[in-house]
Amino acid sequence: xPWDFALPxxxxxxxxxxxxxxxAYVDNSAFAAFYERSARPLWAYLVRASCDASLADDLMxxxxxxxxxxxxxxxxxxxxxxxxxxxxxxIATNLLHDHWRRPRAASIDELPEELFSADSxxxxxxxxxxxxxxLRRMKPRERQLLWLAHAEGYSHREIAQxxxxxxxxxxxxxxxxxxxxxxxxxxxxxxxxxIQ
Amino acid sequence: xxxxSCPCEKEIRELVESGQWxxxxxxxxxxxxxxxxxxxxxxxxxxxxxxxxSTTIAAAKPIxxxxxxxxxxxxxxxxxxxxxxRPLIGAQVFAFVALLVPIIGFVAWEARNGMAWLTWLSxxxxxxxxxxGDVSASGASNPASGLIFVLxxxxxxxxxxxxxxxxxxxxx
Numbered sequence: 001x002p003w004d005f006a007l008p009x010x011x012x013x014x015x016x017x018x019x020x021x022x023x024a025y026v027d028n029s030a031f032a033a034f035y036e037r038s039a040r041p042l043w044a045y046l047v048r049a050s051c052d053a054s055l056a057d058d059l060m061x062x063x064x065x066x067x068x069x070x071x072x073x074x075x076x077x078x079x080x081x082x083x084x085x086x087x088x089x090x091i092a093t094n095l096l097h098d099h100w101r102r103p104r105a106a107s108i109d110e111l112p113e114e115l116f117s118a119d120s121x122x123x124x125x126x127x128x129x130x131x132x133x134x135l136r137r138m139k140p141r142e143r144q145l146l147w148l149a150h151a152e153g154y155s156h157r158e159i160a161q162x163x164x165x166x167x168x169x170x171x172x173x174x175x176x177x178x179x180x181x182x183x184x185x186x187x188x189x190x191x192x193x194x195i196q
Numbered sequence: 197x198x199x200x201s202c203p204c205e206k207e208i209r210e211l212v213e214s215g216q217w218x219x220x221x222x223x224x225x226x227x228x229x230x231x232x233x234x235x236x237x238x239x240x241x242x243x244x245x246x247x248x249x250s251t252t253i254a255a256a257k258p259i260x261x262x263x264x265x266x267x268x269x270x271x272x273x274x275x276x277x278x279x280x281x282r283p284l285i286g287a288q289v290f291a292f293v294a295l296l297v298p299i300i301g302f303v304a305w306e307a308r309n310g311m312a313w314l315t316w317l318s319x320x321x322x323x324x325x326x327x328x329g330d331v332s333a334s335g336a337s338n339p340a341s342g343l344i345f346v347l348x349x350x351x352x353x354x355x356x357x358x359x360x361x362x363x364x365x366x367x368x
Binding site for chain 2: 040041186
């Protein structure tokens with residue numbers, strides 16, 4: 001057991017062996033490797049689903065902290081990597097939902113930094129110009145589903161685990177979202193007043 | 197909107213996600229995607245997401261894992277403290293009740309003796325010729341000594357109670 005967690009364990013008087021297998025008790029190097037592999041995809045998911053980079057930063061950090069403190073988080077060994085990643089995305093999705101449920105602030109201080117900065121490179125700008133406006137016209141849940149399916153490559157069952165939706169409805173929801181987004185993208189590519 | 201599934205969907209999706217679409221894909225699939233609305237949508241959307249994923253991941257600047265690790269440790273400790281504070285609050289309540297019950301009992305007991313004390317006080321006021329020796333001769337049964345005892349006991353209990361509450365509420 002790492003010494004860092006000996007204190008709370010002793011204070012709590014817990015000798016529960018099951019807790020030794022939770023993510024809170026993984027060693028730092030295992031977590032660092034997992035973080036290295038999953039942090040960027042998670043941030044990409046959050047920033048595309050929320051359309052807010054600073055919010056994505058906050059939610060990503062909070063997701064990892066909750067993952068490490070969760071008693072039922074999957075272990076970070078080789079077998080549990082996929083499950084751990086799904087669990088992490090599930091936490092992030094729940095945090096996003098919590099954020100959307102809260103009343104919105106209209107203060108200029110809370111607007112995303114990207115609205116005022118112009119430090120993105122050309123490739124980013126092109127990708128944002130292509131997908132960003134189209135995604136903003138989609139519902140948050142549609143953005144999540146599309147990103148998980150087509151950017152992360154998750155199956156319907158895995159998307160159901162992450163979002164908490166019924167696995168049977170994912171297929172139909174994805175179909176509708178994809179068709180809607182495809183229509184928006186075609187509209188963007190067509191010049192104004194162009195022939196259908 | 198009618199849900200339309202296509203048998204080529206899975207294969208095309210795998211080709212797009214692996215980066216093999218369209219150059220390394222079979223020509224018949226490309227021809228199919230040109231006429232199938234479902235597959236055309238899939239190609240358009242999946243390609244856009246693959247490009248967006250690579251650029252977004254490249255733009256990500258995550259903080260170090262050590263900082264996250266440290267925050268998780270702090271929160272873990274905080275949760276541990278909260279777990280041990282719960283029984284501590286129960287102990288505080290118990291200590292308060294344990295302090296209060298003897299005080300109430302003692303006050304009740306003294307209230308009963310207070311009647312005799314009042315009787316004695318009225319006798320004192322009525323009898324101007326009472327000698328001081330009479331008072332001291334009454335000894336332990338004299339209500340005046342009971343009053344002093346009550347005051348001393350109340351002061352001691354207040355002092356002990358204050359110290360007990362201080363130690364019980366001091367957390368760190």
